[in-house]
Amino acid sequence: MSGLTQDLAELVAESRKFVLPLDAIAIAKRGFIDAIATMLSGRNEKVVLTLCELHGRLERGGSSVLMGLASADVQSAVMINSASAHALDFDDVALLGHPSAVLVPAVLAEADRLGRSGAEAVAAYVSGYQVWAELCWRESDPLHAKGWHPTSIFGTIGAAAAVASLHGFDAVTARNALAIAASFSSGLAANFGSMAKPLQVGMAASRGVYAARLAGAGMTGSEDALEHYAGLLAAISPRGNTDRNSRIRPQERLWISELGLSIKKYPICYATHRAIDGLIELTRANAIASDDIGQVRVIFSPTQAALLRNHRPKTALEAAFSIEFAAAAAITAGHIGFEQMTDSYVGRADVQGLIEKVEIETIDTHSPNELGLALTERVIVVMHDGREFDSGEIRFARGNAQLPLSDEELSQKFHMCAQGVDWIDPDALLGKLQNLENLRATTDLTN
């Protein structure tokens, strides 16, 4: 027997023996830091509060909800933690979706339960990332356009792979975990913009854990559930242009080193990030005063223009999808954080004044890495006195895998997200996460 499901199962079964290169460990740790940061930042969203109410029977010795706020059975905890990590759409990006919001809650909950070390948690995360990557490159047509939510589809299997690695399953048990997870893969693009989007992410993580536990208990799936002609890849394929038969090459490609993670620097739609970077830079370098600005021009893709449809936002919710607000805030505050994403900040006279000065132009180029974005974008600030400041071509947002945040910036994001969380010591937790691969047990994170 050989084939994709079997190959991936062998990769998972070997994952605990594989010595990870340092760059892969460093990227995985950033995934843990970012997922826990965004999990904490999502804690007050309605989707999370409602899940807590529905699932929240406390259990002695149960799994940690929101890093120690409460505890619940393992699948409930994973559901809540993962939905919270994605609730503000502030979590990291790669592999056609959001890997860490799915993988980290699944890995931590099960690692805690099994008493696994930090190094084992990192290896499990990398396993999940690797399996996810092996699946998502095989489809050449756009899955979102067909109706699928790739994070939730591939995430279920990635989470199962990660948890299978934690359990130390042999290849047969790992194969059953992947096959059962394939049975549980779901999630629709049509539900974007509703609470069902973070729910889908929570379900992916929670069912990934469940699939692995089922396999561990002796449940079986088909040995070719992923690549079979009536298996997962064929089922979700928009037009059958899916590569079901190529062998994987784990020795040649460590996807996490190759593709990395893009970490969002600002808690606002990712389609605004390059313009924000450009305007912060221009404002700082040229000591631009808001009052002297005549016009702000943003040049990006028609898709970005369509997505960012709120041209005169009055509330923070509207502002999250407004390039005009993003530009105004970048110039006014020199930064965009949670304190800018408030109704009162959006309504400020100076911000509203600048919003009216922003003009959009579109350019029809395409980024090969980032669906819907122009290849590059550009911002130009035109002053009342006629001077023009031009960002030039901006290829990657700060935080993109190709232009990573510094450790200092990642720490800032972590602290920003953990603000007001009084059941943890953010410095201590961040310190432990930065040293995750040397942690004796993941339970030490919250102890």
Added chain:
Amino acid sequence: MSGLTQDLAELVAESRKFVLPLDAIAIAKRGFIDAIATMLSGRNEKVVLTLCELHGRLERGGSSVLMGLASADVQSAVMINSASAHALDFDDVALLGHPSAVLVPAVLAEADRLGRSGAEAVAAYVSGYQVWAELCWRESDPLHAKGWHPTSIFGTIGAAAAVASLHGFDAVTARNALAIAASFSSGLAANFGSMAKPLQVGMAASRGVYAARLAGAGMTGSEDALEHYAGLLAAISPRGNTDRNSRIRPQERLWISELGLSIKKYPICYATHRAIDGLIELTRANAIASDDIGQVRVIFSPTQAALLRNHRPKTALEAAFSIEFAAAAAITAGHIGFEQMTDSYVGRADVQGLIEKVEIETIDTHSPNELGLALTERVIVVMHDGREFDSGEIRFARGNAQLPLSDEELSQKFHMCAQGVDWIDPDALLGKLQNLENLRATTDLTN
């Protein structure tokens, strides 16, 4: 706002006011009887025992597992009960799948929890059936061939509709339940033949309940999650030949009355049932003695021939997919029940002797109602003395919606399935089920 999701939500919201015709109530009650019968008959399958072990923390006041054997939280109970009802593939058939194995456990668990009456449970079941029917006729290409398991895909939404009806949700809440359920719809044909098949059925029921409870707690999905161009129907459609826009006509079509339920009479692959009926009839009518038979000819579709691939079965597992065994047992025992589906019966000399006398012929006609079956099939018994007994064309198996089991036969099936179950009184339970629409509370079923 109008559209399929909204229309179905309104149907669900109205379902408690709608006065059901008697034939619909009668069919629904058969669904309850058959699902509970098969739930009991599946209780010792490995998939069920494993689920019980994994989920089986007993909870005071929890939901009933296997009609009173144990109790667990509602979603665990639904998962176990529904997987058990499908574990032997002996449960009823309609709507491209197995409606009652999904709907009945979901309805009963939530009706028990909410203290609903038998009539409300029946109305909820019909609601779930109706929504399921409205979805599955809209796709004109074969879903199984693309990779989907329609029971699990549509069942998730049907179960959510049924539970939404039980809760008495308004149209907006019911719409959110359907949209969230669409996010959770999954299940693969590639996993047929493994434990993941009944798991998929269990997941459909359990997630349907969960989706409805999430909506009841205030969670939202998109108002067009089913018919959106990136919604459920488009996502699963093999080639985009899906009708996403027709309005539903609940006043004109009560699908359950029109389509009914096909109930399996024998605990063996459905593709053998017509031949079994024919041979039992021929044997009885002509007082055929096994020893005098020279040959048994079975004429059916190439798909049936391929499916029933075990020509010389030695074990009960093999015999479940053997037309040769089915024919031999029908003639020898004049019936096929659990006592025939044992290794010792399969190995009996007279049965093995007859198995060798069975010949298969194929005919390339197609039943419009039943995927893969020939339009009709036929059995011919040729005696040593040259006489031939011919069944003629058999259009429907006994138990098919077009040729329903008598109440007496359904009771026999119930008792056969409940044999050895010592925590219920089968007569009392069956009596209550036959009177379900007059039951004060569904909890009375197990009290």
